Amino acid sequence: MKTKIQKVSAGILVVTLLAAVSRLGAEIVTIHLPVETGTYKNAPGVSLANAQCLTCHSVEYVQMQPPLSLKAWTAEVTKMQQKYGAPVPTNLIPEISHYLAANYGTGVPAEAVAPTQVPPPSDMSVEKMATIYGCLSCHKQDVKVVGPAYKDVRAKYLHDPDAIEKIMGQIRHGGTGKWGTAVMPPFTAVSDADARRLAEWIMSGDGSK
Numbered sequence: 001m002k003t004k005i006q007k008v009s010a011g012i013l014v015v016t017l018l019a020a021v022s023r024l025g026a027e028i029v030t031i032h033l034p035v036e037t038g039t040y041k042n043a044p045g046v047s048l049a050n051a052q053c054l055t056c057h058s059v060e061y062v063q064m065q066p067p068l069s070l071k072a073w074t075a076e077v078t079k080m081q082q083k084y085g086a087p088v089p090t091n092l093i094p095e096i097s098h099y100l101a102a103n104y105g106t107g108v109p110a111e112a113v114a115p116t117q118v119p120p121p122s123d124m125s126v127e128k129m130a131t132i133y134g135c136l137s138c139h140k141q142d143v144k145v146v147g148p149a150y151k152d153v154r155a156k157y158l159h160d161p162d163a164i165e166k167i168m169g170q171i172r173h174g175g176t177g178k179w180g181t182a183v184m185p186p187f188t189a190v191s192d193a194d195a196r197r198l199a200e201w202i203m204s205g206d207g208s209k
Helices: 002-026 046-053 059-063 070-082 090-104 126-132 150-157 163-173 192-204
Strands: none
Touching: 046 090, 059 090, 070 090, 126 192, 150 163, 150 192, 163 192
16 A cells, blocks of 8 residues: 555656646746845955956855965966956956955065056046956947947937936946846946046947947
């Protein structure tokens, strides 16, 4: 009797599973991942880390690493660029590695040579500034990458008298939800004047020429 009951129970379980599989095959299953909101520790160099590292992975990827030395972090950032194709400008690798070692590693040796600081944004062209801060890693003029294409941003704000101020706020404070679930990290180190330059450049469409 026990064996018979077990067989009946097993049969019911199989039928139930087959029915569930059948329903899944007939329906579209949507998975909603949690919104990424993490950014790196607020310390000198954080704007570059947010701009260049969050393009490819979340801040948790760095937090879960064992404490690495400056040499090891330099090797990691270089590997990301050369092996995995991360769009990190070569001249920024020392400063990013220095930041990671100081804030997520074993610290920076006293004898380590300080990396060459990135020139003030006010001394750069707008296109160079957009590259340094990683804007062009997540945005292109005509196609969506991580964030919206700049042509779509222009279309959204074309008749909005507050367009420049809204884009400036998005640059400086970041956020998510306006263009999907992708997070835009805050760039609080960008001055109001330079945020305005970037916003006006985006709305002008000069980069598409």
